[in-house]
Amino acid sequence: MEKRQEIGIAGTVAGLALVAGGAAFGAMLSRRHKGGSDDAPLFTRRKPGTDNPILGRTVTIRKGRSELYEFWRDFENLPRFMENVDEIRKDGDARIWVIKAPAGQTVEVRTEVVSDVENQTIAWRSVEGSDIETNGEVTFADAPGDRGTRVSLVMFYDPPAGSLGRVIAKAFQREPEVQARHDLKRFKMLMETGEIATSAHRKDNTRKAKQQENEQ
Amino acid sequence: MRALAWHGTHDVRVDTVPDPEIINPRDAILKITSTAICGSDLHLYDGVIPGVQPGDVLGHEFMGEVVETGSDSTLEKGQRVVVPFTISCGGCFHCKIQQYSACENSNPAEKQDMSASLYGHPMAALFGYSHLTGGYSGGQAEYVRVPFSDVGPIVIPDHLEDEKVLFLSDILPTGWMGAENAEIQPDDTVAVWGCGPVGLFAIQSAIVMGASKVIAIDHYPNRLNLAKQLGAETIDFRKTDVREALMEMSGGIGVDAVIDAVGMEAHGFAVDNMLDIAKQKIGMGADRASVLKQAILAVRPGGRVSIPGVYGGMTDKFPLGALMEKGLQVRSGQTHVQRYTKDLLEKIEDGTLDTTFLISHRLPLEDAARGYKCFHDEQDSWTKVVLKPDMSAGEKAT
Ligand SMILES: [Zn+2]
Ligand SMILES: [Zn+2]
Numbered sequence: 088m089e090k091r092q093e094i095g096i097a098g099t100v101a102g103l104a105l106v107a108g109g110a111a112f113g114a115m116l117s118r119r120h121k122g123g124s125d126d127a128p129l130f131t132r133r134k135p136g137t138d139n140p141i142l143g144r145t146v147t148i149r150k151g152r153s154e155l156y157e158f159w160r161d162f163e164n165l166p167r168f169m170e171n172v173d174e175i176r177k178d179g180d181a182r183i184w185v186i187k188a189p190a191g192q193t194v195e196v197r198t199e200v201v202s203d204v205e206n207q208t209i210a211w212r213s214v215e216g217s218d219i220e221t222n223g224e225v226t227f228a229d230a231p232g233d234r235g236t237r238v239s240l241v242m243f244y245d246p247p248a249g250s251l252g253r254v255i256a257k258a259f260q261r262e263p264e265v266q267a268r269h270d271l272k273r274f275k276m277l278m279e280t281g282e283i284a285t286s287a288h289r290k291d292n293t294r295k296a297k298q299q300e301n302e303q
Numbered sequence: 304m305r306a307l308a309w310h311g312t313h314d315v316r317v318d319t320v321p322d323p324e325i326i327n328p329r330d331a332i333l334k335i336t337s338t339a340i341c342g343s344d345l346h347l348y349d350g351v352i353p354g355v356q357p358g359d360v361l362g363h364e365f366m367g368e369v370v371e372t373g374s375d376s377t378l379e380k381g382q383r384v385v386v387p388f389t390i391s392c393g394g395c396f397h398c399k400i401q402q403y404s405a406c407e408n409s410n411p412a413e414k415q416d417m418s419a420s421l422y423g424h425p426m427a428a429l430f431g432y433s434h435l436t437g438g439y440s441g442g443q444a445e446y447v448r449v450p451f452s453d454v455g456p457i458v459i460p461d462h463l464e465d466e467k468v469l470f471l472s473d474i475l476p477t478g479w480m481g482a483e484n485a486e487i488q489p490d491d492t493v494a495v496w497g498c499g500p501v502g503l504f505a506i507q508s509a510i511v512m513g514a515s516k517v518i519a520i521d522h523y524p525n526r527l528n529l530a531k532q533l534g535a536e537t538i539d540f541r542k543t544d545v546r547e548a549l550m551e552m553s554g555g556i557g558v559d560a561v562i563d564a565v566g567m568e569a570h571g572f573a574v575d576n577m578l579d580i581a582k583q584k585i586g587m588g589a590d591r592a593s594v595l596k597q598a599i600l601a602v603r604p605g606g607r608v609s610i611p612g613v614y615g616g617m618t619d620k621f622p623l624g625a626l627m628e629k630g631l632q633v634r635s636g637q638t639h640v641q642r643y644t645k646d647l648l649e650k651i652e653d654g655t656l657d658t659t660f661l662i663s664h665r666l667p668l669e670d671a672a673r674g675y676k677c678f679h680d681e682q683d684s685w686t687k688v689v690l691k692p693d694m695s696a697g698e699k700a701t
Contacts, residue, residue: 149396234396265416272412279394280451281375282327284411286428286439288360288448289324294413 130241142242142264146271149235150278152206152227158278159225160209168273168283170294171266181214196221219244240271305692306360306444307671312350315675317668320360323440323448328375331452333367333384337465338442340364340671340678340688341473342499343566343613347433348675351567352615354417354433363388363430364472365442366465369452377453384456386449387640388473390428390439393454403427404637409451410437421616427637443671445692457644460652466689467651470504470658476643478504478564481611484634485560487512494518494549494558494601495535496594498526500687501611502564503661506535509562511655518552520545523683529661549601557603565594566612592618599625610635661687667694 130143148155158164162175162182173193174185184196196217202210202224210224222243230237244263276283287293308318323332341364346352366385369378378384390409391398397405406427410418415425418435428450431441440447449456459468478501485493491514495506498521509517510533519530522541531537538548549558595610599622602608608631626633650656663686666674674688 147396149394149399233399268416269412272415275395276392276408276412280329280392280408282329284392284409284428284437284450285326286411286414286437287326288440289321290326293326 128239142267143239144264144268144271145237145239146275147230147234147237148275148278149233152229152236155236155238155278156206156209156227160203168277169270170273182211238271238274240267242267304445305668306440307362307668307675307690308357309347309355309359309361310357313348313676313679315348315361315672317671318358320358320444323446325371325373326448327450328373329451329453330373331369331376331378331449331456332371333365333386333442333447333449334370335365335367335442335445335447335668335692336383337367337469338362338365338444338668338690338692339469339472339474340443340674340690342501343432344675345679346567346613346615348679352433352435354435354438356434356438359431359433359438360440360444361431362441362443362447363432364469364474365430365447366459366469366472367442367447370446372452375453378456378458383459383461385459385468385471385644386430386442386447387455387457387471387476387644388430388432389455389637389640390430390437390450391454391641392451397427398454401639401642403639403641414438429637443668443690445668455641457648459648463652466659466662468648468658469689470500471640471644471647471651473638473640474500475504475647475656475658476640477501477611477638478506479508479643479647480636480638481505481562481564481609482508482512484607484609484611484636485509485562486607486632487514487560489513490515491559492516492518492553492556493560493562494520494598495530495562495564496520496598497564497566497612498523498530499564499682500661502562503529503533504658505562505564505611506530507533507656510534511650516552518549518558525683526686529686532660545597546601553603557606558601559603560607560609561598561602562609563595563598563612566610567591567614567616592621596620596622599631602629602631604629604631606631608633611638662689664688665694666690668692 128143165175166172171187172184173187176183181197181199184198186194186196196219197214198211199214200209200211202208206227208224208226212222213220224241226239228237242263273283285293290296304320304322305317306320307315308320309315325332344361347355347361366383369380369382369384372378372380389404391403391406392408395407397407404427409428410425414434414437418426426436428437428439430439431443457471481501482505487493487509493509493514493516495502495509495517498519502519506517506519517535518538519527519535520538520540521527522539527537527539536552538545592614594612599608610633647656651658663684664674666688668690671690674690678685678688
């Protein structure tokens, strides 16, 4: 029973991780490619014993930079491949991310875009007062030859205080990374094939359908 | 519908399961007309492939009639198609360079991690072959859902009967790629381990590619006889020292290329094989690689090693020194089926390749469990089993 709940929270948290605060984050992004003596991205550093909240992942997608950038910039598209995000809607200059929470509930996180360079990068962060502080940045770079575009997603989170926060923090040690990886893979599938692969045998057997069933 | 489902080691049953539905735009639904049991299905039957769950519908060699199409499918209802066992999207980097069996998009995102941790990269999806490869339902059933139906299936002309083309789904292109990976040259002497379906097709392909001599190695008399009929010379490994014989039959040079069409469940007598068998029982990890080891020792310096046989885990006591010191080339992989289907269909049509010679048994789908048992236990006489959902249970065609 307890285990089930943890999984639920972990799932929620994973979604939240994709909602992109913290001054440290901006500094981290700027140091991303010059983190130390080698040229590897900072998020690939070995992290001895620390709960490093920064995670990142790169995929190569066989589409041009502008097409991918345009698709991402239209935030309403993101729930199509981000499994734990139900909806992203505009609210003035900000956007409300509606994220799945345990026991069929949803959490709403208000975010704003902090950086937007056409065909290169989009960065966002949660606005003050959110339960969880998160930052995110997606960058688009040409891949060699006709391989398309290298898309990197980097995220930072700061879980809430209190007992729930501790559970979330614990869950964060692994889940967001897995979720981010899967979300990026789904983004790639959608852009390269027009659909997201599923081995379901029937419509009511897809992961999406099962999730909706669980929420009821 | 009725479908052959895995329930455990040496336990497969024909169950009633829900019909498949169109889920994604590029899907199609086929009504199966013919489907085969493959040697690699026996790895599932033997329980040596992880990630199979009770109730999973097996079968990756199948063909049928299109009965339903998604909005973006290029197939049309009523067409008869053969479907490659590897599921490929057509749009990713690997598909574009025709490495179809390394497709990046066919294995659902949440299922890619299993094989990624095992191999460093996720596997592409296959039909009916465990959740490591996506968990897609297979075609040993009345109906099957075919994703990316605009990329994989090849439409068959009406005048070609099922049995002539069914094996385009897997074993024919697998045998062909096995020979192609051996880089057959006209004056070559080539050795093929295993006279099961893939081995026999590799032999036929090597001969079509112009090898001067093909030597087939097995211990089942009937299978060796089939190889002989194709034009191969034979070695019964139970009676003959294989390496000695290959050296003599290649004029003391060693064979130019070797093809391991056996894979991880070799019957070899090697002592280390027994150790591998023991480890294999504990879980995935220890492949019985006696054939591959033998092949590497038998091939001439500078020769080519082709591995169409299926391996899944690790092996030990690998002849690494021989590989390096002799300067060998090794090529392997799941078959890039879509790369070959069109050319091989032409070769079937013009009579260059024959696919029907190895079919020993035709059974109704209802008898599939018996088909598995006999194909597993009586490999000499049950060389290839074709299942027909339309055939009534009482009907005994052979
Ligand atoms: Zn097969
Ligand atoms: Zn692909």
